[in-house]
Each structure stands twice: as C-alpha cells, then as structure tokens.
Amino acid sequence: MRILLINPNTTPAVTDLVAAHAGALAPPGVRIDAVTGRFGARYISSRAAAAVAGHAALDALAEHGADQDAVCLACFGDPGLLALKEMSPVPVVGMAEASCQAAAGLADRFAIVTGGVLWGPMLTEFVAALGLSDRLSGVHTVAPTGGEIARDPDGALDMLARACRDAAAAGAGAVVLGGAALAGLAGRIADRVPVPVLCSTGTAVEATIRAAAARSGPVARRAPPVEAIGLSQALTRALG
Template identity: 45%
Template sequence: MRRILLLNPNTNKAMTAAMRAQAATHLPPEAELTTVTGSFGFPGVATRVAYAVASHAALDAYARRESDPDVVLLSCFGDPGLEALRELAPCPVVGLAEASIRAADRFADTFAIITVGLPWIGMLEECVAAARPASGFAGVFAVDGAGFDYVRSPETVLGALDGLAEQAVAAGACTLILGGGALAGLKHRLHTPARYIDCIEAAVIAALAADAPHAGTAVRQTAGSKGLSAPLAAVIDGLARSA
C-alpha cells in the first residue's frame, strides 16, 4: 500500500477536495490518500507574490500533516516550494508541473502548456526551462482569470481551453499539458485534436512510481529562525539535530 499525501499550498479547501477526488480516480484501491491545505496565504496562486507565499505555506502544511506518507504530491501547478519540500521531507516529493513535463517529454515531440491566469505564462516558461526537457516546447498559452473559479463552473472554461489548444497546435505542439488542478478531468471534453496530459493524472502516476523513502537533506542553517509556526520549526530543528 502506498500512502500519498496530497498537499495543496493555497487556502482553498474546496480546491483540495476537488483535486483529491480527481487523484483518487487514478489510484489503485489499496492506496491511501490523505490531504492537507495551506493554513495561510491566498485561495489561489496566480502571481509571483502568491507563489512565494505558497512556497512557505507548502512547508508549513507538510509540517502539519497528521501522518507520515510514502510520497508527497505537491498539488499546485507550478510547484511552489518543490525543492524546499524535497530538502525537508524524508520521502519523494512529486510536483504537478514537473511530473507533467516529464510525461510530455517521453513522447519526444513538441509540447505546450494551456492554463488559466496570464501571469502564469512567464512563471511556467521558467518552470519548463528549469526542467530542461529534451522535447521541443511551443510555449504557454493562457486565458485570463483564476483556476479555482473554474472548479465551480467548468463549462465556462471549455470553450476557452479549446481556443488555447488550437493556438498551441498551430504553434507546432502535438502534446498539450492541462496546467492546473482546476483543469483536471477535462481532457476528454476538449475537441481540438491533440494528445492531452492531465496534470493530476501525471503526478499520481509519478507518485506511484516514485522511489522508496530516502533520508531527507539535513537543514543546517536553523539558528536564529523567527516567526515560523511551531510545527514547521519542530521539523526543521529535528533535521538539524540529526545532521
């Protein structure tokens, strides 16, 4: 049995529940799926400020988990706090964006990302550059708005997503990543001919295949920390003592 912790670094519990429901459809019956939601920050991540805050919130949410997982699924496309979580957690950490890019790269053709939120264009271009895929990248195509709005009204976004898909295909993309937990489950409802990658599905597949738990990287520079929550300070102090 694999124990997966779905960690949502924003404060939207309805979004957490929606992503949990989508993740569960891709898990075997024996898998155990728990969730934790950010306790501070914003209900959605759509700016660099919100992204920076979500990185801290992700660490804090991990520290508040109720049990130890075999793998952490960082459930925010763009992966705020991914590398820091890998330093903190003694188990594999899978990010939605990284897992989706790796999945697209396996097809060895040109891919693109379609998403909601214009500020994400630059941020996700940087995310792709950091992942260094071998495949061609046609770019990020986005509509204005916030992803969590579409959880309440998914029909609103379908036409817009098809329009983005047409633009991405015209730009040379064969594989399209649906970038955002709010877009999970929509790939079979789009009409533009292309290969679609659902970011929740890609991350769950990566989580199930993740390596066995490993020793976390020791956090050494802990002296003088101030203002951290008690759970997060305790996790960091525990790593420092074990260094």
C-alpha cells in the same frame, strides 16, 4: 501506501476536487491524504502568491508528513518544490514537474495551457529550470484564473479547447492542461484537440504513486538545521 497531497492555496473546494480525481485514479491499497494550505492566497496566480504558497506547502508537510510514503505538490507551478524535496524524508513530486516531463516523453515539443495571464512568464521560467526549454513550444494562457475556471468549468471548456488547438497549430505534439482547479477537464476536451492532452493532476498522482513504490528507504536530509522564529511549531521542529 499513503500519499500526502498538498494543495498550498487556501480554497478547500480545490483540494476536494483534486482529492476526488486522485482517489479515482489510485489503485486499491493507495490512500490519498489531502490537505489545504493553512494561510495564503485563495488561488495562486502571481509570483507573490506563489512565494507565500511555498511557505504554506512547507508548513503542511511539517504538520501532516508523518507516516507518508510520498508527497504530491498539487499546484501547477510547484511553489516550494525544491524546498520540499530538501526537507522531506520521502519522495516529493510536483504537478508541473511531472506533467512537463511526461509531455516531453510523448512529443518532441509540448505546450502548456492554463488559466491566468501572469502564469505565462512564470511557467516559461519553470520549464527552463527543468532543462526543457528547447522542448517547450509555448505557454498559452486564458484570461480566467484557475480559481475562476473551477467555479464554472463547463463555461471554460470551449475556451480551453481552443487554446489547446492553438498550441497544436503552433507545433506542439502534446499539451499539458495545467492547474489543480482544472482537474478532470483534459478528458472532457481531448476529442476536440488533435494531439494528446495531459491532465496535470492525473499525471502528477500517477508519478507520485510510482515514486512511492520505487523508493527503498528514507530520503537523506539535504540541508543543515535552520534556526528560525515566528513559524509554526511543526515547521520549526522540521527545519531544526
């Protein structure tokens, strides 16, 4: 089984971090093919950066999607997720999508903790689009972006644990620690939080492997051909 892991920001170190975490979780026989966005923001922390990242994710799928069994969009907030699902011949699972659905399965109400203050309204809207607004107790952000946390994860642990405890105190029965750059940190703070803390990377990878195992054939293309200019050759062919 092959899983294409797309990191649509342009920081290879984040791709390496997520790929290492995914590889440690993957059972024997599962290969993780991780790719980094070819253009765009170093780390996604605004609507503009997320919009560009959606294009970068489609570009990566067009370039690297052949012979894959499923796709994991490894960016919390899932930029371009619906477009990827529309274009991909195999299942596509988003990191935020999978994590929110898993948290809703664990508790009546869940919260999200992530880095970067602009993600608060963006993720609130994302959860609403999933139809889970009534299950979300809140989005709790810390000031450093995920990219900054990735450069000093040890220094962020106390801050993240405190935010998770605040989320639990506000009524969350489970907390999603969201962000590709935060891969693996949930396990390091779980014993400091009175409710389950989900690692968004681990949750997404496990959901993607399940989706790949469950599929019985190619996914039907859901959109008519698109005539386009100025895109990569691979993406132009994929859209057309």
